[in-house]
Amino acid sequence: MRSARGPFVGTTALTLTFSALILAGPAYAGTGLGTGKGDESQQSAGSDNTGIYAAAKIQYSGSVTKDGSTGNVTSSDVNWTPPPCWYAPYLGSKDFKKKMSEEIEQAKNTPGMGGTAGTAIGQVQQHYEDDYGWTDHPGYKDYNVDKDGEGMFWAGVENPNEPDVLKRSACNELPFWVENGDTPPPQYEEAIKPEILAALAYQHMTLPDTKVTLAPAATTKVNLPTWAWLDKAVFDEVQATAAINVPGFNIQATTTAKPVALKLEPGTDDAQTYPASGACTINADGSIGEPYAKGKSDETPPCGLKYLRSSGDGTYKLRATITWDISWTGTGGAGGDLPDGTFGNEQAVTVQEIQAVNR
DSSP states (O other): OOOSSOOOTTSHHHHHHTGGGSBOOOOOEEEEEEOSSOEEEEOOOEEOTTOOEEEOOOEEEESBOSSSOOOSOEESOTTOOOOSEEEEEEEOHHHHHHHHHHHHHHHHTSTTOOHHHHHHHHHHHHHHHBOOOBTTBOOOBGGGGGGTTSEEEEEEEEOTTOOOHHHHTOOOOOOEEEETTOOOOTTOTTBOOHHHHHHHHHHHBOOOOOOOEEESOSEEETTOOEEEEEOTTTOOOEEEEEEEEETTEEEEEEEEEEEEEEEEEOSSSSEEEESTTOEEEBOTTSOEEOOOOTTOTTSOOSSEEEEOSOOTTSOEEEEEEEEEEEEEEEGGGOEEEEEEEEEEEEEEEEEEOOSOOOO
């Protein structure tokens, strides 16, 4: 190690030089296997015809979006956000040498790359070729080619679903070496780990539609209690898994969403809900509410609503929103809780001005 001081990593020139090394976000390939709870999407690490991994891309499976977009879960914690970027295995040493040396030569030959920018590029070259290092950043001799197969260089990955470009590009450290079976150095807090995979699975999770059964069904009457319920068979827990599987590094996390409550919003102020909060809790058998049965017309439904005014020639938009308790488990026995998620649908309800009916 020849120096305790690093290259001018913060310069615009260096950022531009190595922008090509930032791993692109996951490219999705849908399997076409619909589950009724979202589409399964898997995307494996790329490789060339020798089987050498070109990048550690995330595999998604279970109830996730098939096109890489954000799922339909809304976090109950407005301050919670998925990771905007992370560090992940990139290339083996021989492939990295080929890629990085090409980038360095291209940068050196770019017009205007003199002065501070030129010095920074030269120091990066020394960093990987001539054991030039600085605090917490040891140098490498000839790109560690003598260790090919014993580890990988890691690099920053942008989350393509992060709208803030500054957050998305915040993982901008130079690629660093990690031996197979080792964890990345502690200064790389954003290095991919099960907790990050769990959050990404959460971000891409797709929950089933929430259409409650009503009695009366789509057409009800003014001042008539309308029963609402969801059978356990209609919805159940949902799982989404994110994983990385490359030589020497294999981790995964599964995020599980369990329905715990249903909230009814009638779509008008001229209505009452049962219970008054509109929040119907889950029953011991996993259902929500209680199906209407003949002879219960004079009873108050445990979950339901009553419209106090006709919808006229239109309809009211009843919104039914499920709250889901979300947790995760991952490699090495890791696990924990994530913020509750919500997802709801609207369904049209016609309310007629009839005061007395028989059921």
